[in-house]
Amino acid sequence: xxxxxxxxxxxxxxDSGSNEVIALQGINLDVMDGELLxxxxxxxxxxxxxxxxIAGILTQTSGTCDVYGxxxxxxxxxxxxxxxxxxxxxxxxxxNLVPTLTSAENVGIPLMIQGMGHHEATEQGxxxxxxxxxxxxxxxxxxxxxxxxxxxxxxxxALIHSPRLIVCDEPTSALDSENGLRVxxxxxxxxxxxKCALIVVTHDARTYSFADRIAKxxxxxxxxxxxxxxxxx
Amino acid sequence: xxxxxxxxxxGNHSKFLGIVVGLTFxxxxxxxxxxxxxxxxxxxxGFITDVALPDIWVMDPEVQFIDDNKPLPSxxxxxxxxxxxxxxxxxxxxxxxxxxxxGGGFQNCNLIGVDSTTFIGAPAVLLQGHINxxxxxxxxxxxxxxxxxxxxxxxxxxxxxxxPLQIGQRLELxxxxxxxxxxxxxxxxxxxxxxxxxxxxxxxxxxxPQRQTLTFILVKAKEGENLQxxxxxxxxxxxxxxxxxxxxxxxxxxxxxxxxxxPINFGISVxxxxxxxxxxxxxxxxxxxxxxxxxxxxxxAMGISNKVLLFMIVSQALFVAFLGYGLGLGVTCxxxxxTQDSMLAFRFPYSLMLFSLGGIFVISAFSAILSLRQxxxxxxxxxxxx
Numbered sequence: 001x002x003x004x005x006x007x008x009x010x011x012x013x014x015d016s017g018s019n020e021v022i023a024l025q026g027i028n029l030d031v032m033d034g035e036l037l038x039x040x041x042x043x044x045x046x047x048x049x050x051x052x053x054i055a056g057i058l059t060q061t062s063g064t065c066d067v068y069g070x071x072x073x074x075x076x077x078x079x080x081x082x083x084x085x086x087x088x089x090x091x092x093x094x095x096n097l098v099p100t101l102t103s104a105e106n107v108g109i110p111l112m113i114q115g116m117g118h119h120e121a122t123e124q125g126x127x128x129x130x131x132x133x134x135x136x137x138x139x140x141x142x143x144x145x146x147x148x149x150x151x152x153x154x155x156x157x158a159l160i161h162s163p164r165l166i167v168c169d170e171p172t173s174a175l176d177s178e179n180g181l182r183v184x185x186x187x188x189x190x191x192x193x194x195k196c197a198l199i200v201v202t203h204d205a206r207t208y209s210f211a212d213r214i215a216k217x218x219x220x221x222x223x224x225x226x227x228x229x230x231x232x233x
Numbered sequence: 234x235x236x237x238x239x240x241x242x243x244g245n246h247s248k249f250l251g252i253v254v255g256l257t258f259x260x261x262x263x264x265x266x267x268x269x270x271x272x273x274x275x276x277x278x279g280f281i282t283d284v285a286l287p288d289i290w291v292m293d294p295e296v297q298f299i300d301d302n303k304p305l306p307s308x309x310x311x312x313x314x315x316x317x318x319x320x321x322x323x324x325x326x327x328x329x330x331x332x333x334x335x336g337g338g339f340q341n342c343n344l345i346g347v348d349s350t351t352f353i354g355a356p357a358v359l360l361q362g363h364i365n366x367x368x369x370x371x372x373x374x375x376x377x378x379x380x381x382x383x384x385x386x387x388x389x390x391x392x393x394x395x396x397p398l399q400i401g402q403r404l405e406l407x408x409x410x411x412x413x414x415x416x417x418x419x420x421x422x423x424x425x426x427x428x429x430x431x432x433x434x435x436x437x438x439x440x441x442p443q444r445q446t447l448t449f450i451l452v453k454a455k456e457g458e459n460l461q462x463x464x465x466x467x468x469x470x471x472x473x474x475x476x477x478x479x480x481x482x483x484x485x486x487x488x489x490x491x492x493x494x495x496p497i498n499f500g501i502s503v504x505x506x507x508x509x510x511x512x513x514x515x516x517x518x519x520x521x522x523x524x525x526x527x528x529x530x531x532x533x534a535m536g537i538s539n540k541v542l543l544f545m546i547v548s549q550a551l552f553v554a555f556l557g558y559g560l561g562l563g564v565t566c567x568x569x570x571x572t573q574d575s576m577l578a579f580r581f582p583y584s585l586m587l588f589s590l591g592g593i594f595v596i597s598a599f600s601a602i603l604s605l606r607q608x609x610x611x612x613x614x615x616x617x618x619x
Contacts, residue, residue, distance in 0.1 A: 057613040085536025100244020118236040
């Protein structure tokens with residue numbers, strides 16, 4: 001299987017006044033193409049920092065991070081933008097849907113960023129919403145959607161431009177149990193169908209069963225990588 | 234992405250309204266107040282505009298503006314008329330007189346004495362009466378504003394309307410009887426005093442005795458004569474000042490700009506309006522950007538470039554600038570329409586439109602630059618912070 005993400009000796013330090021905070025310490029991690037990897041661990045252990053670096057929106061202090069063979073932090077700012085717009089999909093804990101756009105328009109944003117016209121992108125957004133079971137809410141604004149529905153719209157937005165890697169930050173933590181499992185199920189099904197790698201940061205043990213592997217993190221390090229079965233035991 | 238930017242802007246109704254109202258207010262202040270200023274300045278040379286026929290005004294070199302009366306010796310008229318290139322030269326008396334009204338009150342008036350054979354200098358539009366009626370003894374023509382207001386008979390009972398001065402009524406000008414034979418339409422003057430037109434000779438009788446009475450000499454150049462050359466020739470040969478109509482208007486405006494507090498007072502008003510409008514609009518637009526920072530962060534994370542963000546924010550700023558300016562201009566035009574032919578002076582040349590448009594764009598550009606600075610600095614990793 002092809003390696004989607006390869007992190008070698010990844011370190012990230014933040015300067016916080018006189019204090020230096022080490023968020024990541026020598027992370028070595030490979031994520032395979034088509035794999036769903038969960039990053040689990042207590043708050044402040046570096047999960048979000050790690051996916052931010054993998055997604056190319058944060059720069060590491062040392063080490064390398066290759067996404068589909070490309071060391072993304074070697075790219076120029078403009079090339080990095082283009083890379084992110086084509087290769088990476090995002091799902092956020094707070095959904096981050098633009099409140100003044102309809103669901104279909106929100107879903108179409110990644111296509112608009114790539115230069116597609118508004119009408120065509122919205123139509124494709126409408127089609128994508130069918131895949132997450134929200135075709136009837138295509139013209140609804142986010143304020144009229146439930147949390148679960150908003151997260152499904154966000155998933156449709158993350159997948160519409162067929163990215164090779166999707167990074168999800170706590171996608172189920174704001175949802176109830178039923179909606180959380182539904183969202184994970186949709187995420188898993190669609191990513192498998194699209195054959196993309198999926199990295200999910202979560203505290204939610206209910207979602208472990210969807211993962212291929214689970215990386216347990218603590219104090220900026222990956223303590224162990226285990227199977228869902230082991231994690232649930 | 235322009236569409237997304239536009240929807241982000243207009244979708245937040247209260248913020249959008251706040252920005253537009255701020256810019257409308259700024260646009261209104263920046264068009265209405267200068268419009269009043271220009272209108273007021275135009276009134277200073279209203280009489281020069283009304284006297285349309287002559288090309289050149291000849292006067293004492295010490296004259297600084299239209300109401301600055303420094304009479305010339307009478308023979309000067311013939312001296313000027315004999316200069317090469319002059320088609321004709323006519324006398325004009327311009328002074329002040331106190332009128333005793335039919336009701337017994339007094340009113341200071343502008344007194345204009347025009348050439349009694351050609352009536353050059355007389356009002357072009359008579360609403361009542363005929364210009365030849367000025368040949369009648371003691372005859373005068375008064376302007377409409379004066380007849381309706383300051384020369385009108387006061388009401389007998391408070392609250393009743395004034396009775397306008399009418400043809401046939403008498404005024405007493407400096408102990409001389411004057412009979413109204415016409416009502417004229419003239420441009421409003423800066424002092425808003427009534428204007429009384431009569432013949433040159435009669436004006437001298439009406440006015441207090443003075444040694445010299447020729448205030449201006451109105452000159453028509455021969456066809457094909459260069460006006461500036463003729464002005465220079467008149468000045469060289471007589472030692473008098475000779476100005477074309479436009480030059481005399483400029484001279485008058487410059488006097489008011491230099492020696493009155495009008496420009497500075499209006500300037501402060503316009504500047505305050507600009508600053509208040511800029512503060513409201515800039516602050517609201519900046520707040521709008523700050524409130525949408527998370528979504529700009531999401532767009533940055535998704536791969537939107539700074540160039541596209543610049544395009545989005547500049548488009549948002551331009552959109553509100555056009556809208557606010559248009560509404561401000563609309564309100565100004567409405568005010569101008571409602572106050573047409575009233576005491577309120579208002580004039581809105583194209584240059585003023587460009588000035589105010591420029592002002593609005595400066596405000597919007599400033600807001601956009603402030604906002605862009607924040608958006609460019611924005612770390613897209615913000616999207617993972619809750």
